[in-house]
Amino acid sequence: MKGFVFKRLMSALPVIPIVSVLIFLLIHAGGSDPARILAGDTATDAAVESLRQHLALDRPLSEQFLAWVGGLVQGDFGTSIFYQRPVSDIVMDRAGATISLALSVITLSVLIGVPAGAIAAMRLGERTDKAVTFLAAMGFSLPIFLVAYSLVYVVSLKLGWLPAQGYSPPGNGLWSFARSLMLPTLTLSIFYIALFARVSRATVSDMLKQDFVRTAAAKGASPRRILFVHAMRTSAVPVVTLIGTTFAALLGGVVVTESLFNIPGLGRLVTEAILKRDFPIIQGLVLMTSILYVLINLCIDLICAALDPRLSR
C-alpha cells in the first residue's frame, strides 16, 4: 500500500508543471491586450503604451513566464492587473462561497441520489425503478436557469421563505449563511441527484447480477444485507470516482448558478477576469484548480484502493 501511494504521488506531480506551461501559452497566445481594456475607450495610444510598460506586458513571453514561475515557486501567484491586489488574496475572498456551495451540493446529491439509484437497482423493472428512472431523466434535461427561476419564483417571491439572491458568509451568522445557500444548492443538486441515481442504479444492478451475490443469498443473507454489504460496497469504486470528479468540477466554478444567484464565488471571478483580460487571475485560478484536480484525483485513487484490495496490487 505504501508503495502504491508513493507511485501514485510520483505520477501525479509532473502534471502541474506541464499544466502551468500550457495555461501560460494559451492565455498569451490569444493576442488580446489587457492594457487597452484597462485604460478604457478614451485613452490615447501613448497612455496605453505606458500602462503596458508599467504592467511589464511589453517584455518577451519567455521573460514574463520566468517571472511568473519565479513568483509561483515562492508561493506568489502574481498581482491582479485590474484590482491591483495579490491573486491569492482575491481567490481566498471568493473561495469560501464556492467551497460551501460545492460541499452542500455534493452532500445532498449523494444522500439522495445514491440510495435512490440503489433502491431502483433492487427493483429493476418495477414501478419504483421506473419512477426513479423517469425523475432522473427529468433532472438531467431541465435547464439550470429554468430550475433556478422557478425555485426563486415559488420559494422566494410567492412564499417568501428564502432570499432570492446573494450570499451571506458564515461570519454574519450561520442561519443566514445556510438560508443563502439553500436555493442555489437545490438548483444545482437536481442535476447531480439525477446523475448519481443513474450511475448508482447502473453499477449496483450490475453488481446484483454477480456470482458473489448469489453466493451471499445461498448463505442466507437478507436482501438488505445483500444490497448494503455486497452490492453497494463493490459498486463503491465507480461511485466514489464520480463523486470526486464532480466535486472537483464544482470547485472549478459553477458559473451559471453563481451568476443567477449573485454569489461572489470563483466561477464569477473567472468570468470577470476573462472579460477584463486580467491574465494573472486567470492563470492563478486555472493553476490552482488543476492542482486541486490532481490532489482530488489522488485522494480518489487512494480511497478506491482502500475500498477494493485488487486495485493496490
Added chain:
Amino acid sequence: MTAADTPVLSVRGLTIDLPSGGDRRSAVESVSFDLAAGEILCVVGESGSGKSATAFAVMNLLARELDVSAGQILFKGQDLLTLPAEARRTFSGQSMSMIFQEPMTALNPVYSIGHQVEEVLVIHQPDMSRATRHARMLETLRAVNLPDPVAIAKAYPHQISGGQRQRVMIAMALILNPSVLIADEPTTALDVTTQAQILKLIDTLRHKRGAGVLFITHDIGVVREIADRVIVMRGGRVIEAGPAAKVLDSPTQDYTRQLIDAVPPLQAPPPRAPVQGRPLLNIAGLDKTYGKGLLAGRRIAAVADVDLTVAQGEVLSIVGESGSGKSTLARIVAGLVPPSSGTIDLPKGGAADARGTRVNKVQMVFQDPNRSLNPRLRIGASLIEGPMNAGLSRAEAMARGAALIARVGLEPSALQRYPHQFSGGQRQRICIARALAMEPDLLIADEAVSALDMTVQNQVLDLLEELQRELGLGMIFITHDLRVAARISDRICVMQKGRIVEQGTAAKVLANPKSAYTQQLLDAMPGRAAVAKIAAGI
C-alpha cells in the same frame, strides 16, 4: 426404509415455468427425487436439461423470471415452498448450503476470505462472540485442508488459487454442518488433479459430517468417481434414476447410453503413421518471463526453454494444468504476446517476426465461444472482418464466409444472426469458421472444447478433425483433458510450470508415460479407477 434412511431432502413433482415465448414451456417438469443423509446423488444432464434450475429452486436462488408453478421441496418433511421468504432464508447456509461452478467469481472480491466465511455465522448466529467466530472459521478452513489457514483467512480471493477458492467455498458451505450440500458443477472449472482432490474432500466430508450431497455435473467420469445414486435429466424431466452402478453399467435409456459413450475412453490410441509434412513451425529456446510490478521486482517464468516443432498436417496437443504456460505458449505462437527470448520460425509464412504475416498464417480458436464473438456484430460481419483486413473485397470475403458457414454445418441464414441466438456448440463452430476464413496454415485451438457438453464436444472435435485432414492444417491443440488429447493428436507434449516435461507420440505418452507428472495427470482423470476395474473384469 429405516429412520436413518429418511430422506433429508425430498423433491416432489417440481415444475418450474419458463417465461413465455421460449422454445419450451418449462425449465423443469414434474421432477421428483429423494436425498438421504450421507449420500451423494448425482444429477447428470447437458446444459439446458434443468439440472441447475432444480438445484437453484431448492436453494431459493431462481432468477426472477423463473417461477416454481407446482410441486414440493421437503426438507426433513417440511415444505419449503410454503414458507415466507424470511423463514426460508434461515435454512440457506445453515441447513442447506451450496457451492458453485466458478470459484473465481463466487467470492466477493473486496472482502477477505476470513470475513466471508465468518459472514455465515454473523447471519445465522448473531450472538456468537467475535473470538468464537474467528476460531470456528479457522477450524473450518483447516477441515477443508487449506494450508496455513491464518494466512488464507487474511487473504483476498484474487490472492489464492482456484482450487483453494473452491475449498474456501466448501468451508463456507459446511461451517454450520448443514444436512444438505448442493454442489453445482463444483469441479468443472478446475484442473484434473485439483478436481480429484476436491472430489475426495467432498467424499470425506459427507462421511464425516453426514450431509447429503446433491451433486450436479455433466461429466460421467466424475459421476463414476463419486456417485451413490444417479438421476439423468433431459429437457427438464428425469428420464432415468437408480444406483450409480446400475445406471452407468446397464442404462435403460438410449440417451443415458449416449452420455456415457460420449466420454472418450482414456486409453492409448492406436499408433498413427508419423506425419511426413514439411515443417510448419519451429520453436527453439523460447522463454517468457513476466515482471511482478516495478517495485516488487519478482519475475515469473511463464514459459521456459521450450523447443517445439509442428509439421504440416500434424496435430500436436499441449497438455497441462492451469499455470503450466500452455496458453501463454499459444499466444506467443499466434503473435499476441511477444516472447522474452528464443526464436519462432514459420518457414512457410515468410519472415517470422513480421507480425502481420504471422497473424495470417496462424489463427486461434478460444475457450469461451460466448465471449470470443462480438455480441453486437452479425455473424457475417465477424467472419468477413479478418479477410477484409487482409485485403479481400467485401463480396469475396462474404462468399468465403458463406462457404465456411456451410462447411461447419450451419444454415446460410446464420450469417444474418447475432451470437446470442446460437448455442455454445454452434458458436464454437462459428469461431472455427472465423479462424479458417483467414486460410491459416496453423490452427491453434486453446481449450476449444472444454466449455462444451460432452456430446457437443465430440461433434466439435469431429469437425476439427475433418477440417484439419481436409485442409492439411497443422494444429496445436491446447487442453487440460488427456482424454481429448488422446483422441485427436498425433503427438502430445506435457507442460508443467512453463517447461515441457514430456513429448512424444500420443500412443507412447499415454501408454508408457516417462515423467511422474504425466502419470499423476493420468491418475487424476475422473472415473479412471472405475474404468480400470471394469476393464480388468473385477
